[in-house]
Amino acid sequence: MRILFKTSYLDDIRLFRHGGNIFWYGLLAVCLLLAPAVLREFYVGELSQVFILAIAGVGLMLLIGYTGLASLGHGAFMGIGAYVNTYLITKGVPFVVSFPVAGLAALAAGVAVALPANRMTGIYLAIATLAFSQIVEQVVVRWESVTRGFQGMPVPPPDLFGHRLATAWEFYYLCLVVLVVVVLGAINLTRSPTGRAMVAIRDSEISAQSLGVNLVRYKTIAFAISAFITGLAGALFAHKLKFISPDAFNIILSIQLLLMVVVGGLGSIHGAIFGAIFVGGLPQAIALMRDYLPGAIAKTPGLEPGLFGLVMILIVLFEPLGIYGRWLKIKAYFDYFPLYRRATFKRQRSYLKTERVR
Amino acid sequence: MSVIEANRGAVVAGAREGAGRPLFEARDISISFGGIRAVDGVTFDVREGEIFAIVGPNGAGKSTIFNLISRIYEPTGGRLIFQGTDITNVPPHMIAGRGIARTFQNIELFEHATVLDNLLIGRHCRSHPNILKELLFTRGVVEEELRNRAAVEEVIDFLALANYREQRISGLPYGVRKVVELARALCAEPKLLLLDEPASGLNTEETEEVAFWIEDINKDLGITVIMIEHDMSLVSAVSNRVLALNNGRTLALGSPSEVQSDPAVIEAYLGGDAE
Numbered sequence A: 001m002r003i004l005f006k007t008s009y010l011d012d013i014r015l016f017r018h019g020g021n022i023f024w025y026g027l028l029a030v031c032l033l034l035a036p037a038v039l040r041e042f043y044v045g046e047l048s049q050v051f052i053l054a055i056a057g058v059g060l061m062l063l064i065g066y067t068g069l070a071s072l073g074h075g076a077f078m079g080i081g082a083y084v085n086t087y088l089i090t091k092g093v094p095f096v097v098s099f100p101v102a103g104l105a106a107l108a109a110g111v112a113v114a115l116p117a118n119r120m121t122g123i124y125l126a127i128a129t130l131a132f133s134q135i136v137e138q139v140v141v142r143w144e145s146v147t148r149g150f151q152g153m154p155v156p157p158p159d160l161f162g163h164r165l166a167t168a169w170e171f172y173y174l175c176l177v178v179l180v181v182v183v184l185g186a187i188n189l190t191r192s193p194t195g196r197a198m199v200a201i202r203d204s205e206i207s208a209q210s211l212g213v214n215l216v217r218y219k220t221i222a223f224a225i226s227a228f229i230t231g232l233a234g235a236l237f238a239h240k241l242k243f244i245s246p247d248a249f250n251i252i253l254s255i256q257l258l259l260m261v262v263v264g265g266l267g268s269i270h271g272a273i274f275g276a277i278f279v280g281g282l283p284q285a286i287a288l289m290r291d292y293l294p295g296a297i298a299k300t301p302g303l304e305p306g307l308f309g310l311v312m313i314l315i316v317l318f319e320p321l322g323i324y325g326r327w328l329k330i331k332a333y334f335d336y337f338p339l340y341r342r343a344t345f346k347r348q349r350s351y352l353k354t355e356r357v358r
Numbered sequence B: 001m002s003v004i005e006a007n008r009g010a011v012v013a014g015a016r017e018g019a020g021r022p023l024f025e026a027r028d029i030s031i032s033f034g035g036i037r038a039v040d041g042v043t044f045d046v047r048e049g050e051i052f053a054i055v056g057p058n059g060a061g062k063s064t065i066f067n068l069i070s071r072i073y074e075p076t077g078g079r080l081i082f083q084g085t086d087i088t089n090v091p092p093h094m095i096a097g098r099g100i101a102r103t104f105q106n107i108e109l110f111e112h113a114t115v116l117d118n119l120l121i122g123r124h125c126r127s128h129p130n131i132l133k134e135l136l137f138t139r140g141v142v143e144e145e146l147r148n149r150a151a152v153e154e155v156i157d158f159l160a161l162a163n164y165r166e167q168r169i170s171g172l173p174y175g176v177r178k179v180v181e182l183a184r185a186l187c188a189e190p191k192l193l194l195l196d197e198p199a200s201g202l203n204t205e206e207t208e209e210v211a212f213w214i215e216d217i218n219k220d221l222g223i224t225v226i227m228i229e230h231d232m233s234l235v236s237a238v239s240n241r242v243l244a245l246n247n248g249r250t251l252a253l254g255s256p257s258e259v260q261s262d263p264a265v266i267e268a269y270l271g272g273d274a275e
Helices: A019-038 A041-066 A074-090 A095-117 A122-142 A168-190 A193-203 A205-210 A215-241 A251-264 A269-290 A303-318 A322-336 B003-017 B062-069 B092-098 B115-122 B131-136 B139-158 B174-187 B204-219 B232-238 B256-260 B263-270
Strands: B022-033 B036-047 B051-055 B077-082 B100-102 B192-196 B224-228 B241-246 B249-254
Touching: A019 A041, A019 A168, A041 A074, A041 A168, A041 A193, A041 A215, A041 A251, A041 A269, A074 A095, A074 A122, A074 A215, A074 A251, A095 A122, A095 A215, A122 A251, A168 A193, A168 A215, A168 A269, A168 B131, A193 A205, A193 A215, A193 B115, A193 B131, A205 A215, A205 B092, A251 A269, A251 A303, A251 A322, A269 A303, A269 A322, B022 B062, B022 B224, B036 B051, B036 B062, B036 B077, B036 B224, B036 B241, B036 B249, B051 B062, B051 B204, B051 B232, B062 B100, B062 B192, B062 B224, B092 B100, B100 B174, B115 B139, B115 B174, B131 B139, B139 B174, B174 B192, B174 B204, B204 B224, B204 B232, B232 B256, B241 B256, B241 B263, B249 B256, B249 B263
Parallel strands: B051 B224, B051 B241, B100 B192, B192 B224
Antiparallel strands: B022 B036, B022 B077, B241 B249
16 A cells, blocks of 8 residues: 655646556556557558547546536537648648647637526537537538538548658557657646536535636536547547548537447546447457357357447446546555455446536 | 645734734625515624634524625625725626635536636636637747636645545545635635635534634634534534624624523524513
8 A cells, every 4th residue: 555745835746646547557558559560450450440449538527527517519620620630631731730730620619608508508519519510410411512522532641841650659649649748738728727616516506606616617618628628539449441422420429429428437547548448448348259259149149249238237326436446446555455444435426418408 | 835835924924914804894784685684784893813713503694694705695785805995896707806715505617627627716816818818829828827827835734635636526525625715715825715604514523624724724824714503513613703783783702601601692593582
């Protein structure tokens, strides 16, 4: 068990709280940097996919897990990012410009959604964002002069200062860098007044307001940042897919993102990452498992979605704080061994509130 | 300047300029919900440095008055004056910045955050968030964080909450939550503190403790207090003046003993004379 002896207020706002932290995150960084040298190209691609999901997950986590605003429309923000980025690149705009612009376009859409959404919470907000994603999908389908509708658009590989990132490992590093930057930004935000204001809105709007938090302002900021990050993920996603069409960004993607943050663990950046590993990695794990299963089971159609759903249900039933919650418990078990008590985590409750009467 | 020091300065200044001038005034305020007049033409003033209590039976409109002062409700008539300026049209999130902090009848803490984070959110109206600087966590942000933390630590010392600093609210007992909510309000460096039933749900010893704290906040920090309370022993122990309400109207206004012996108040609590 580690006992921290704090000698300065700085100890509580540091990025790494102790040496162990630095060691483990350093090890993780080394592994991730070396991964393309060791893994087969297919798995490098799959890891990039997990990174992209994680970026979108961090964006959605800030909105759902930290501000307590549900969204069923984040697939649409990814779509906006993807289409804006692709359109600009086909018009000859370099990636270093089109990429942030794609994020900003999603940010603008986020603000547009936030303005009416400020009057709604819980399930009503979820429905409103769902409606928004339908609108975006229809616009993408009909606005053929820009999006080419159902024909779809091929996406050229990203171009960095004249160098085409055509190989899987180059794209892998691009996604990794974006993910690290996004995660650092999110961590900085959550340890600053703005992040605390978001948590305040999540837990009690009325007392947040009476302590000076401008609800409209901070909800709009949460939507804007969340949409921006998700838009960036969308832009990368387009490059990953290499070909985009409206059905890549439909409600299924939105639900997948929502599942990701809930399964990962609401209210933590770790949760978004764990959720992305789960959503991005489980289909591969199941596909690998297929080879070792008896033929009758392995050939059953719908095995993947079935198992996926089963794991989901188990997590929601038995671990309301998701994979990250379980991770904390396992860590506490070893930290306090043999003194761990089950009751330590007894009072937990899930964050997502469907309604709140003030 | 620290929270405690800032307020001590205010006490001295207040004494010099002559304490007792009105800090807050409610002039003829009313609000109706549908056909019900929850508050109906109530007028009172709270003097600087005073502990002012509002009493009355359930549904008398006490908490509604608090919600009117914190601007959660829009009054249908009347004016609210704080430090000589009209705050009737100030948006609700600006009230804390003006120097009015409050607690809630059914504790409204941030359940899933630690005590420390709750108190730091209390500093919100005294910080100057800049989203771009925060994303980069610049030196300026760090320095402001350290200043906020120092201010919060003073309140933690003042209310003896050091043992609970790192704990989540969801794991804290009721009595401690009450104190944390009080601490959170103090972190906003208020001039006027609204306490909505500070002793409800507390046992006798805890109530006595709250009485000491209210007096300390008033005497040592120089904060003017308006409190809603049912416990008449607490009211008469700490408050200078009492406003008694019933059905949204003023029944009596005066010292605790005057109000307690007022026939209208006795009638409201015990029912009319059955002759």
